Amino acid sequence: MPDNPQSEQPRRRQARGERRVAQLLEAAANVFCTTGYTAASTNAIAREAGVSPGTLYQFFPNKEAIAVELSSKLMHEMRESHGETLALVDPAASVADVIDTTIDRLIDFTCRRPEFFALVHGPDIPGRIAEEHDALHLSMVQRVEELVAAFLPGAPRADVERVAQVCLGVYKSGLELVLAREGAERDAYVREIKDVLIRYLEPLVEQHGSGTPAPATH
Amino acid sequence: MPDNPQSEQPRRRQARGERRVAQLLEAAANVFCTTGYTAASTNAIAREAGVSPGTLYQFFPNKEAIAVELSSKLMHEMRESHGETLALVDPAASVADVIDTTIDRLIDFTCRRPEFFALVHGPDIPGRIAEEHDALHLSMVQRVEELVAAFLPGAPRADVERVAQVCLGVYKSGLELVLAREGAERDAYVREIKDVLIRYLEPLVEQHGSGTPAPATH
DNA sequence: GACAAACACGAGCGGTCGCTCGCATTCTAA
DNA sequence: TTAGAATGCGAGCGACCGCTCGTGTTTGTC
Numbered sequence: 226m227p228d229n230p231q232s233e234q235p236r237r238r239q240a241r242g243e244r245r246v247a248q249l250l251e252a253a254a255n256v257f258c259t260t261g262y263t264a265a266s267t268n269a270i271a272r273e274a275g276v277s278p279g280t281l282y283q284f285f286p287n288k289e290a291i292a293v294e295l296s297s298k299l300m301h302e303m304r305e306s307h308g309e310t311l312a313l314v315d316p317a318a319s320v321a322d323v324i325d326t327t328i329d330r331l332i333d334f335t336c337r338r339p340e341f342f343a344l345v346h347g348p349d350i351p352g353r354i355a356e357e358h359d360a361l362h363l364s365m366v367q368r369v370e371e372l373v374a375a376f377l378p379g380a381p382r383a384d385v386e387r388v389a390q391v392c393l394g395v396y397k398s399g400l401e402l403v404l405a406r407e408g409a410e411r412d413a414y415v416r417e418i419k420d421v422l423i424r425y426l427e428p429l430v431e432q433h434g435s436g437t438p439a440p441a442t443h
Numbered sequence: 444m445p446d447n448p449q450s451e452q453p454r455r456r457q458a459r460g461e462r463r464v465a466q467l468l469e470a471a472a473n474v475f476c477t478t479g480y481t482a483a484s485t486n487a488i489a490r491e492a493g494v495s496p497g498t499l500y501q502f503f504p505n506k507e508a509i510a511v512e513l514s515s516k517l518m519h520e521m522r523e524s525h526g527e528t529l530a531l532v533d534p535a536a537s538v539a540d541v542i543d544t545t546i547d548r549l550i551d552f553t554c555r556r557p558e559f560f561a562l563v564h565g566p567d568i569p570g571r572i573a574e575e576h577d578a579l580h581l582s583m584v585q586r587v588e589e590l591v592a593a594f595l596p597g598a599p600r601a602d603v604e605r606v607a608q609v610c611l612g613v614y615k616s617g618l619e620l621v622l623a624r625e626g627a628e629r630d631a632y633v634r635e636i637k638d639v640l641i642r643y644l645e646p647l648v649e650q651h652g653s654g655t656p657a658p659a660t661h
Numbered sequence: 662g663a664c665a666a667a668c669a670c671g672a673g674c675g676g677t678c679g680c681t682c683g684c685a686t687t688c689t690a691a
Numbered sequence: 692t693t694a695g696a697a698t699g700c701g702a703g704c705g706a707c708c709g710c711t712c713g714t715g716t717t718t719g720t721c
Contacts, residue, residue, distance in 0.1 A: 237689095237696075237697075238697080239687090239688065239689080239696095239697060239698075240688095241687085241688080241697080241698065242697070242698070245698080245699090261481075261566045261567050263479070263481045263482055263567060264481055264567055266677080266678060266679080267678080267679060267680075268677090268678080268679085268680095276699075276700085277699065277700045277701055278679085278680075278681095278700090278701075279680090279681080279682085279699065279700055279701065280698070280699050280700070281680095282679090282680065282681075283697080283698065283699075284698095287679075287680075288678095288679065288680085346566070347565075347566050347567070348479045348564065348565050348566070349479045349481065349482055349565070349567060383628075383631075387631060387632060387635055388635075390620055390632075391617070391620065391632070391635050391636065391639060394616035394617060394619065394620050395613055395616060395639060397616055398612035398613060398615055398616035399609070399612060401612065402608055402609065402612050410601075413601075413605060414605065414608075414609070417605055417606070417609050418609065420643065421609060421613060421639060421643045424642040424643050424646060425638065425639045425642050425643070428642060454667090455666075455667075455719095456667080457666090457667060457668075457717090457718065457719080458718095459667080459668065459717085459718080460667070460668070463668080463669095484707080484708065484709080485708080485709060485710075486707090486708080486709085494669075494670085495669065495670045495671055496670090496671075496709085496710075496711095497668095497669065497670055497671065497710090497711080497712080498668070498669050498670070499710095500709090500710065500711075501667085501668065501669075502668095505709075505710075506708095506709065506710090
C-alpha cells in the first residue's frame with residue numbers, strides 16, 4: 226500500500242488554476258452538448274476555452290475525467306434540487322396538487338440546466354458516468370416510490386416500484402416534448418403531462434383509499 | 444429487389460455479392476447496436492462479417508452508406524408494420540380496445556427488431572438517418588393524429604397534435620421500460636402503459652360529446 | 662480453355678485523435 | 692530577491708480511423 230486510496234498529493238491550486246478549471250468545464254459542457262462525448266475532441270475543448278491542449282491536461286488527467294467531473298457536478302446539483310423537491314411534498318395534499326407543484330419544480334430546474342439533459346443522454350458516455358447516472362436515477366425512483374407508497378398504503382412492493390418507474394418514464398418523455406417547445410405551447414405541454422400523470426394516479430389512489438387491496442390488473 | 448429505379452452504372456451483382464451485402468448489414472447492425480455509430484469502425488464491421496476492409500468497400504462507398512442502407516431498411520419495415528397497425532384500427536371500437544390492440548402490435552414488432560431501437564436513438568448518427576427518422580416519426584404522428592381526430596371530432600388542430608405527441612411520447616418511454624423487462628414483469632409494464640394511455644384519453648373523449656366516436660360516415 | 666467482370670484480400674496512406682514533453686512564464690512564500 | 696511550484700504553450704508522438712489500391716481468385720459467358 227504505497228499510497229492512500231483517493232486523496233492525492235496536496236496539489237496546491239492557485240486562483241488562476243481554479244478559474245481555468247471552471248473555464249474548461251464550461252467549454253466542455255458546450256462542446257459535449259453540441260457534439261456528444263465521443264465526437265468531442267479535447268483539442269476542441271481547449272480551443273473553446275481559449276487555452277492550449279497542454280494546459281487542459283494540466284488540470285485533467287484525461288478526456289474521461291473532464292466528462293466525469295462535469296457530470297458529477299451536474300448530477301450533484303440535480304440530486305440536491307430534485308431531492309429537495311420530492312422531499313418537501315405535502316403528504317396530506319391531493320394527488321393533483323402534488324403532481325402540479327412537483328412537475329413545475331422539476332421542469333423548472335431542467336430548463337435552467339439544459340447541458341445535463343444533453344450530456345447524460347448520449348449512448349457513448351464512459352461507464353463511470355453511466356453508473357453515476359444510474360445511481361441518480363435509482364435514488365429518484367426510490368423517492369418517487371416513497372411518495373407512491375404513501376398514496377397507496379399496503380400495495381405490494383412490485384406494484385409500487387412499477388408505478389414509480391412509469392411515472393418517471395412519463396415525466397421524462399414529457400420533459401423531452403416540453404424542452405422542444407417554447408412559450409404558450411410549452412405551457413400547454415406541461416399541463417398535458419400533468420394531466421397524464423394525474424389521471425393515471427388518481428384511480429389507483431381511489432381504489433386504495435377504500436381499503437381495497439392491490440389493483441385488479443392482470 | 445433486382446434493380447434500382449434511378450440506378451447508376453449497371454453494376455451487375457452476383458449471388459455471392461448479395462450474400463456479402465446481407466452479411467455485412469447484419470454485422471453492421473450488431474456493431475452499431477453495441478458501440479453506436481461513431482465508435483463503430485468499418486474495420487470492426489468487416490471483421491465481424493468475416494471479410495477484409497477492402498471487401499466491405501466493394502459494396503459500400505463509405506461508412507455512412509452502411510448505416511443509411513441499414514436504417515432505411517429497418518425504417519421501411521417499421522413504417523409498413525406500424526402504418527398497417529395504425530391503419531386497420533376499428534374506428535367504431537372503444538378507446539380501451541383501440542389502445543389495447545394497437546399497443547400490443549407495436550410492442551410486438553419492436554421486441555422482434557431490437558436493432559432499430561438501438562440504432563436510431565444515438566445522438567451521433569449522420570444527418571441523413573436523422574432526417575429519415577424524423578420523417579418516420581412525423582408520419583407516425585400524423586397517423587396518430589388521424590386516430591385522435593376521429594375520437595375528438597371538432598377539436599382544434601393544435602390540441603389534436605399535442606394529444607398525439609403526448610401519446611407517442613408515453614408509448615416510447617413505456618417501450619423503453621418494457622424492453623428492459625422480461626416475462627411476467629414485461630407484461631405487467633405493458634398493461635401499465637396501456638392504462639396510462641386509456642386513462643389519459645378516455646376523459647378527453649367523453650368531454651367531447653357522444654361516447655360513440657365518429658361513426659362510419661354515411 | 663479464354664477472357665472479362667465481380668469478388669476478395671490486406672498492407673498501408675493520409676488524417677485525426679488523445680495525450681506528452683520540453684520549455685517559457687507567472688505566481689507565492691520566505 | 693529568488694527558488695520553486697503552478698500555470699501555460701504547441702509541436703508532435705503513437706494509435707487508430709476511414710478508406711484505397713495493387714494484386715490475386717472466383718464466376719459467368721463464349
